[in-house]
Amino acid sequence: MFFNVTRARRYLHQSHEVFPSLSGIVLSVGHLRTFKSMTDFQEDGSPGFSSLVSEGGLHIQKSISVCHDERCSFSSVQSTPDIEKKYVHHVYDAIAPHFSSTRFAKWPKVATFLNSLPLGSLILDAGCGNGKYLGLNPDCFFIGCDISAPLINICAGRGHEAMVADAVNLPYRTGFGDAAISIAVLHHLSTESRRKKAIEELVRVVKKGGLVLITVWAVEQEDKSLVTKWTPLTNKYTEEWIGPGSPRVRSPSSLTLESISETEENSFGDCQEKQMSNKHTHLQKLDGSVAYENWTNNKNQQEYFVPWHLPYHRAEVSGESARALANGLAKKDDKKGAVVYNRYYHVFIEGELER
Amino acid sequence: MRLLTHNMLSCNIKGVTNGFPLRLEVEKFVEKEVDFSAEFLRNIFPKIEWKALVDASRSMGYSQLPDEADSSMLDSDDFLKKFHHALLELHLEEGVLICPETGRRFPVNKGIPNMLLHEDEVFVFDGVNLVLNYHLNSTW
Numbered sequence: 001m002f003f004n005v006t007r008a009r010r011y012l013h014q015s016h017e018v019f020p021s022l023s024g025i026v027l028s029v030g031h032l033r034t035f036k037s038m039t040d041f042q043e044d045g046s047p048g049f050s051s052l053v054s055e056g057g058l059h060i061q062k063s064i065s066v067c068h069d070e071r072c073s074f075s076s077v078q079s080t081p082d083i084e085k086k087y088v089h090h091v092y093d094a095i096a097p098h099f100s101s102t103r104f105a106k107w108p109k110v111a112t113f114l115n116s117l118p119l120g121s122l123i124l125d126a127g128c129g130n131g132k133y134l135g136l137n138p139d140c141f142f143i144g145c146d147i148s149a150p151l152i153n154i155c156a157g158r159g160h161e162a163m164v165a166d167a168v169n170l171p172y173r174t175g176f177g178d179a180a181i182s183i184a185v186l187h188h189l190s191t192e193s194r195r196k197k198a199i200e201e202l203v204r205v206v207k208k209g210g211l212v213l214i215t216v217w218a219v220e221q222e223d224k225s226l227v228t229k230w231t232p233l234t235n236k237y238t239e240e241w242i243g244p245g246s247p248r249v250r251s252p253s254s255l256t257l258e259s260i261s262e263t264e265e266n267s268f269g270d271c272q273e274k275q276m277s278n279k280h281t282h283l284q285k286l287d288g289s290v291a292y293e294n295w296t297n298n299k300n301q302q303e304y305f306v307p308w309h310l311p312y313h314r315a316e317v318s319g320e321s322a323r324a325l326a327n328g329l330a331k332k333d334d335k336k337g338a339v340v341y342n343r344y345y346h347v348f349i350e351g352e353l354e355r
Numbered sequence: 356m357r358l359l360t361h362n363m364l365s366c367n368i369k370g371v372t373n374g375f376p377l378r379l380e381v382e383k384f385v386e387k388e389v390d391f392s393a394e395f396l397r398n399i400f401p402k403i404e405w406k407a408l409v410d411a412s413r414s415m416g417y418s419q420l421p422d423e424a425d426s427s428m429l430d431s432d433d434f435l436k437k438f439h440h441a442l443l444e445l446h447l448e449e450g451v452l453i454c455p456e457t458g459r460r461f462p463v464n465k466g467i468p469n470m471l472l473h474e475d476e477v478f479v480f481d482g483v484n485l486v487l488n489y490h491l492n493s494t495w
Contacts, residue, residue, distance in 0.1 A: 120398030163468040171367045171470040
């Protein structure tokens with residue numbers, strides 16, 4: 001089944017043209033998730049899409065020229081889905097300074113990992129945020145990147161090497177780094193294929209025998225009541241899971257995975273008033289033999305919106321927050337005196353990262 | 356942006372095979388002192404594409420690096436100092452990095468390169484392949 005994913009309004013005009021024949025016509029393969037998210041996030045709220053989906057036929061763009069001036073999105077792991085743009089990129093851009101001021105605690109396991117690396121190592125931090133870990137080991141050279149320009153400005157202000165780049169498509173030569181880290185980043189990527197690509201990128205940019213450390217938020221929380229503060233995304237947002245029958249992509253270098261589970265206390269401040277304790281599954285990947293865990297496909301709730309309360313006095317003067325309120329992306333919470341942004345998280349279940 | 360970072364950067368537009376090294380267009384650069392560590396330089400040296408480093412440093416007005424280098428030169432203090440200076444102390448503050456294959460310009464502002472691609476650079480439109488795949492596999 002394939003869908004033509006284009007800018008929503010334009011598509012609606014063509015919505016009832018169905019071309020049954022395939023020959024010689026330009027096709028575009030849309031990601032089911034992106035298609036649906038466009039339905040849901042359209043600002044003018046046009047309801048036309050669901051009827052299209054249920055028609056279930058082949059929808060084909062008539063000609064190439066139409067496609068080009070329409071900015072077609074083709075199936076791509078690297079094209080940023082709307083849900084990420086709205087609920088990750090824009091949110092972090094708006095909350096950057098406040099977010100940065102709460103990101104000071106250095107998680108012990110990450111610090112240990114970084115300090116264990118040999119002198120002169122070149123360490124790449126994909127999704128470095130405010131640069132918390134850059135320079136943590138003074139004997140190594142760090143290069144950070146993040147998709148959020150405001151956060152990178154903060155990094156650079158501290159004298160680190162940093163750039164604006166996408167973790168799903170790192171602009172680095174293969175095998176240049178000695179080690180790479182991706183701390184609390186992958187859970188912001190909304191589809192499995194993007195998360196997989198991001199992991200492949202981390203492995204690619206590191207030399208043979210190099211180490212990669214990845215941390216993500218886990219579903220298994222010590223304090224279950226905290227999960228109720230998160231808004232679960234309902235089925236209409238749920239991504240397409242790769243079924244057990246589909247071929248699994250094997251990465252070219254073989255990997256051994258070790259699981260280190262850890263409880264962090266007071267390491268992640270989410271709301272103004274409260275600290276959360278998270279159990280993180282840390283994985284170290286080494287070049288070595290292959291070991292994958294068997295994972296049964298149970299559709300537990302894994303997609304969440306996690307709130308971020310940006311206090312009124314911190315909301316940017318530039319009007320970023322005002323725009324967000326106007327777009328409905330944020331709400332005012334007068335009781336707490338803050339603008340509430342929702343951040344998208346795909347929360348990992350145990351063993352998922354190892355797949 | 357230091358030249359050590361530049362030595363790693365490569366244009367990641369889909370389909371580009373020769374995206375390294377990026378050419379520098381220098382509008383503003385500064386020199387910042389960095390602590391010297393011979394150990395660090397010796398470790399980093401094997402990763403460095405020497406010609407790219409030489410060309411980049413020349414574009415910032417520093418032409419003291421030898422055209423070619425091999426690891427025996429790492430014993431020379433004089434060489435190490437020049438290597439150190441070019442690699443770590445020259446900072447591009449404002450300018451552009453240019454892909455050698457496509458000419459795509461990546462801006463550098465306040466020392467920060469912006470390597471983000473536009474939507475249409477992220478994948479190759481390949482209608483022929485899609486049709487073929489459909490016929491071969493009967494799936495999308």
